Amino acid sequence: MELPNKEFLAPGHRGCAGCGATIGVRLALKVLGENTVAISATGCVEVITTPYPETSWEIPWMHVAFENASAVASGVEAALKAQGKTDTNVVVFGGDGGTADIGLQSLSGAMEREHNLIYICYDNEAYMNTGIQRSGATPYGASTTTSPHGKESFGENKPKKNMPMIMAAHGVPYVATASISYPEDLMKKVKKAAEIEGPAYIHLQQPCTTGWGYNPAQTIELGRLAVETGSWILYEIEEGEFKVTYKPIQRRMVKEYLDAQKRFKHLTDIEKEKIQSHVDAICTELKI
Amino acid sequence: MVTKVMSANQAIAEAVKLANPEVIPVYPITPQTTISEYLAKYVADGDLDSEYIMVESEHSAISASLGASGTGVRVFTATSSQGLALMHEISFAAAGLRLPVVMADANRALSAPLSIWNDQQDSISERDAGWIQIYAEDGQEALDSILMAYRISEDKNVLLPSMVCIDGFILTHTVDPVNIPAKEDVNKFLPKYKPDHAYLDTKKPMSIGTFTDPSYYMDARYDMELAMERSQEIIAKAHTEFSEIFGRDYDFVEKYRSEDADVIIVAMGSICSTIKDVVDELRDAGEKVGLVRVRVFRPFPKTQIYEALKGASKIGVIDKNVCFSIGGVLATEIRSNTGLDVSGFIVGLGGRDIKPSDIKEIMEKTKNPTKQTQWIGLKKEEH
Ligand SMILES: Cc1ncc(C[n+]2csc(CCOP(=O)(O)OP(=O)(O)O)c2C)c(N)n1
Ligand code: SF4
Numbered sequence: 001m002e003l004p005n006k007e008f009l010a011p012g013h014r015g016c017a018g019c020g021a022t023i024g025v026r027l028a029l030k031v032l033g034e035n036t037v038a039i040s041a042t043g044c045v046e047v048i049t050t051p052y053p054e055t056s057w058e059i060p061w062m063h064v065a066f067e068n069a070s071a072v073a074s075g076v077e078a079a080l081k082a083q084g085k086t087d088t089n090v091v092v093f094g095g096d097g098g099t100a101d102i103g104l105q106s107l108s109g110a111m112e113r114e115h116n117l118i119y120i121c122y123d124n125e126a127y128m129n130t131g132i133q134r135s136g137a138t139p140y141g142a143s144t145t146t147s148p149h150g151k152e153s154f155g156e157n158k159p160k161k162n163m164p165m166i167m168a169a170h171g172v173p174y175v176a177t178a179s180i181s182y183p184e185d186l187m188k189k190v191k192k193a194a195e196i197e198g199p200a201y202i203h204l205q206q207p208c209t210t211g212w213g214y215n216p217a218q219t220i221e222l223g224r225l226a227v228e229t230g231s232w233i234l235y236e237i238e239e240g241e242f243k244v245t246y247k248p249i250q251r252r253m254v255k256e257y258l259d260a261q262k263r264f265k266h267l268t269d270i271e272k273e274k275i276q277s278h279v280d281a282i283c284t285e286l287k288i
Numbered sequence: 289m290v291t292k293v294m295s296a297n298q299a300i301a302e303a304v305k306l307a308n309p310e311v312i313p314v315y316p317i318t319p320q321t322t323i324s325e326y327l328a329k330y331v332a333d334g335d336l337d338s339e340y341i342m343v344e345s346e347h348s349a350i351s352a353s354l355g356a357s358g359t360g361v362r363v364f365t366a367t368s369s370q371g372l373a374l375m376h377e378i379s380f381a382a383a384g385l386r387l388p389v390v391m392a393d394a395n396r397a398l399s400a401p402l403s404i405w406n407d408q409q410d411s412i413s414e415r416d417a418g419w420i421q422i423y424a425e426d427g428q429e430a431l432d433s434i435l436m437a438y439r440i441s442e443d444k445n446v447l448l449p450s451m452v453c454i455d456g457f458i459l460t461h462t463v464d465p466v467n468i469p470a471k472e473d474v475n476k477f478l479p480k481y482k483p484d485h486a487y488l489d490t491k492k493p494m495s496i497g498t499f500t501d502p503s504y505y506m507d508a509r510y511d512m513e514l515a516m517e518r519s520q521e522i523i524a525k526a527h528t529e530f531s532e533i534f535g536r537d538y539d540f541v542e543k544y545r546s547e548d549a550d551v552i553i554v555a556m557g558s559i560c561s562t563i564k565d566v567v568d569e570l571r572d573a574g575e576k577v578g579l580v581r582v583r584v585f586r587p588f589p590k591t592q593i594y595e596a597l598k599g600a601s602k603i604g605v606i607d608k609n610v611c612f613s614i615g616g617v618l619a620t621e622i623r624s625n626t627g628l629d630v631s632g633f634i635v636g637l638g639g640r641d642i643k644p645s646d647i648k649e650i651m652e653k654t655k656n657p658t659k660q661t662q663w664i665g666l667k668k669e670e671h
C-alpha cells in the first residue's frame with residue numbers, strides 16, 4: 001500500500017517521546033486526506049495536539065468534552081449533510097476511557113442512529129492523560145494508580161471490556177481492530193471504514209511508553225509483541241462477516257509481552273500462566 | 289496523632305481513611321485524581337476497609353454515592369471542574385433526597401477554553417444545589433473540614449450533602465505539615481452514620497426518590513431551606529466540639545487583623561494566605577487593613593459577614609469566578625445580604641497567578657473605587 005507523503009498531523013505536538021497514539025492518528029489521516037473533519041474526546045491526543053495558540057491539526061478539528069465526542073460528531077455530520085457536503089469524512093478520535101467508559105452512551109447513540117462517521121478508539125488501555133488510571137479497557141493484571149497492586153490486590157482484576165464486539169452488536173457495518181505496529185493493515189481498514197456507507201468503528205491498540213512502562217524506542221516492537229503473542233488480535237467484521245486479518249506464523253509466549261512492561265512486573269508466574277491460557281483459548285477458537 | 293508533610297489531596301485522603309466511609313465511588317480528573325489514587329492504594333494495601341468503586345464517569349460517581357447513601361451507609365466522592373459539572377443533575381438530587389454525601393472538590397476552571405488550572409467557578413456554579421460548601425485555606429483545614437462535613441451533613445437536623453473545596457494545584461499539589469488526628473478522637477467526634485430517614489432495607493421497605501405533584505414539591509424545597517438555615521447552629525456546634533477534641537478553632541468566617549481595619553478585603557480559599565502576608569506588610573507600614581476570609585459559603589453566613597465588615601469604611605471582595613454581566617458571586621451576595629457597599633474584583637481565572645502586588649493593587653482600588661467590578665491581572669487593560 002502506498003503511503004501518501006502529505007501529513008495532516010504536524011510535528012511539534014507535546015506527546016511523550018515514543019507516543020503510539022500520534023502514530024495512529026497520523027496514519028489514519030494520511031488515508032482520510034484533506035476532506036476530513038476530526039473530532040476529539042478529551043484525552044492525551046486532544047491535549048498534546050492543541051496547546052493554544054498552536055495546533056497540530058492541518059484539517060478542521062473540534063473538541064468539546066470528554067464524554068460526548070460521538071454526539072458532537074453526530075452534529076457535525078448532520079450539519080455537513082445539511083450543507084450538501086456528504087463527501088466529507090467525519091472521524092472521531094477517542095481514547096479507551098472516552099470510548100469504553102464515559103463516552104459509551106454517546107457512542108452507542110451515534111452508532112445506532114447510523115451517522116456516517118469513522119470512530120477510532122486509540123486504546124492505550126488506561127486513562128493516560130490524567131496519569132494512568134484504570135479504564136474499562138485496562139487488561140487483567142495491569143497495575144494502574146486506581147487498580148494498584150498491593151498487599152490485598154494484584155492489580156486490575158477484571159478482563160478488558162470487549163468494545164469491538166459491543167459495536168458489532170449495534171449492527172455497525174464495519175468494525176475492525178488494528179495496531180499502530182501494522183500500518184498497512186491499519187490503513188487498509190481506515191480506507192474501508194471511509195468507503196463503507198454508514199458508521200464504522202476501529203479499535204486501535206497503541207502502546208504508551210509512559211503508562212505501560214517501557215523504553216520509548218520500543219513502541220513499535222511492543223505493538224508487534226502484543227499481536228505476535230496473541231494478546232491483541234487483528235480482525236475485521238464487514239457486514240457481519242468476521243475475518244482475522246493477520247495471523248502470526250508462530251505465536252510467541254505471552255510472558256514475553258508481559259515481562260517487557262512495568263505495569264505487569266508484579267504478576268506471579270501463576271497469574272501469567274492464567275493470562276496465557278486465556279489467550280490460548282481465544283486463539284485456538286480463532287485458529288491463530 | 290502525628291504530623292506529616294503532605295498535599296491537601298493526601299490530607300483529604302487521610303481524613304477519609306479516618307471517617308471510614310463504607311463506599312467510595314470515584315472517577316479521575318485533574319487536579320482531584322491523587323485523592324482517588326491515595327484511596328485506591330489504601331484499599332489495595334488493606335489499610336482502608338471500604339468498597340472502592342472505580343466508576344465510568346462522574347455522573348456515575350455521584351449516582352453510586354446516592355445509591356450507597358440511600359442504602360444507609362457513609363459515602364465519599366471527589367471531583368473537579370468538568371466532573372462536577374457532569375454531576376450537576378445528580379447534585380441537586382443528592383440534596384433533595386437529603387442524602388448526607390460528603391465530597392471534595394478540587395477547584396478548577398470550567399471549559400471552554402479547556403484549562404486544568406485553578407479558579408472557583410466549578411463549585412460556585414453549584415451554589416443553588418442545596419449543598420453545604422466549605423472553602424479550605426490549607427491542607428490541615430481540608431482534613432479537618434472533611435471530618436466536620438460528615439458531622440454536619442449527617443446531623444438529623446441537617447441531612448444535606450457537603451462539599452469541601454480546595455484550590456486546585458495551589459493546595460492539591462503543594463505540601464504543608466498536616467496533623468493527622470488519632471482514630472479514637474475521630475470516633476468520639478464522628479459517630480457511625482445511622483439514618484432513620486432514608487435507607488433501603490428489605491425488612492422495612494421505603495420508596496426513595498418519588499414523583500411529586502405541585503401539592504408537595506414546594507414544601508419539600510422549603511424543608512431544605514429550613515435545614516440549610518438550621519445547619520448554622522449545627523456547624524457552630526461542630527466547630528466548638530472540634531476545638532474541644534482536636535484543639536483547632538474554626539468559624540464561619542475568619543477575621544484576620546480586621547477588627548479595627550479601615551480597609552477590609554474579603555476572599556475564600558488559598559488566596560487568603562497571600563492576602564495575610566500583604567496585610568502584615570501594610571500593617572507594619574502603619575496601614576489599617578485586614579482580611580475577612582469566608583470559610584463557610586453555604587449556608588451563607590450573612591450575619592457573621594455583616595458583623596465582621598460593618599466597621600470598615602472600604603471593603604473589597606475578591607472572586608475567582610464570574611457571573612457574567614453581574615460580577616463576582618461572593619461580592620454580589622455580600623452586597624445584597626448585608627447592604628454594605630463593596631468593590632468587587634475578579635482574579636485568577638484559569639490559574640492566572642495572583643501576586644502580592646495584585647493584592648496591593650486591589651487594596652488601592654478598594655480605597656478609591658471607580659466601578660462595581662474590576663478584573664485584575666488581565667494581559668490587556670480592562671476597558
Ligand atoms: C467529565 C470529565 N471527567 C474527567 C475528566 C478528566 N480527564 C481528562 S482526560 C481523562 C482520561 C482520558 O483517558 P482516555 O480516554 O483513555 O484517553 P488517554 O488520555 O489515555 O489518551 C480524564 C479522566 C474530564 N476532562 N472530563
Ligand atoms: S501518556 Fe502515552 S498516550 Fe499519552 S502522550 Fe504519553 S505516550 Fe502518548
Ligand SMILES: [Mg+2]
Pocket residue numbers: 095096097122123124125126127128135
Ligand atoms: Mg487511554
